Amino acid sequence: MIRENGEDQLSLRKLARAIGLTTGAFYKHFATKDDLLRAVTQLLSQREEAEMAQVLGQITDPEEKLLVMAAEILERFEADPHLMHFLFFNPAARDVLKVEPGQFGFYDQVIQLIKDVLRKRGITIDPQILFIQLWSFIQGYGLLIDSGITSYDLNLVRKTLKDLLEVSND
Numbered sequence: 001m002i003r004e005n006g007e008d009q010l011s012l013r014k015l016a017r018a019i020g021l022t023t024g025a026f027y028k029h030f031a032t033k034d035d036l037l038r039a040v041t042q043l044l045s046q047r048e049e050a051e052m053a054q055v056l057g058q059i060t061d062p063e064e065k066l067l068v069m070a071a072e073i074l075e076r077f078e079a080d081p082h083l084m085h086f087l088f089f090n091p092a093a094r095d096v097l098k099v100e101p102g103q104f105g106f107y108d109q110v111i112q113l114i115k116d117v118l119r120k121r122g123i124t125i126d127p128q129i130l131f132i133q134l135w136s137f138i139q140g141y142g143l144l145i146d147s148g149i150t151s152y153d154l155n156l157v158r159k160t161l162k163d164l165l166e167v168s169n170d
Contacts, residue, residue: 034091034092037090037091037092038092040086040092041086041087041090041092041093041104042092042104042105044083044086044087045087045104045105045106045107046105046106048087048105048106049105049106049108049109050105052069052072052106052109053109055068055069055072056068056069061120062113062116062117062119062120063117063120063121063161063165065113065116066113066114066117066134066161067157067158067161069110069113070134070137070138070157070161071152071154071157073138073142074138074141074142074145074152074157075152077141077142077143077145077146077152078145078151078152081145081146084142084146085142085143085146088139088142089139110131110134110135111127111128111131114127114130114131114134115127117130117165118130118168121165121168121169123165123168123169125168129168130164130165130168133164133168134161134164137160137164141156141157
């Protein structure tokens, strides 16, 4: 339902009906819509982590992995905008910086990759700083793609990542 219509059109009543539950039975599992969104976000994060691990599996250079990861995410914004918008911008996803490691597998995967890149380059900044810089670019560019304002450009992603790493190295 999210993939077809986006999170804004998600109705618990319609969702419960689609999976063969009554609304009351649904609320036995999830006290609120936010609880449901958190569970779905965590599940999608785990799936994204597994898919990304497969995509990155044969790549050994952490910078190349980071580039491929950013490219994959942005290509998905073009191919599956509702799902990506949900994964990045729903209320539970916006809390990603406030939760303990292990709750959002994809986030943990990205942080580890950033640590690997920083270690390779000998950069001693807090990985959260580069994460926020990188994530700001990916989310902003993803929204531009999602809105149809621009289309995905690998060269732009490559140059932006290179520039972010060079600035971090200063």
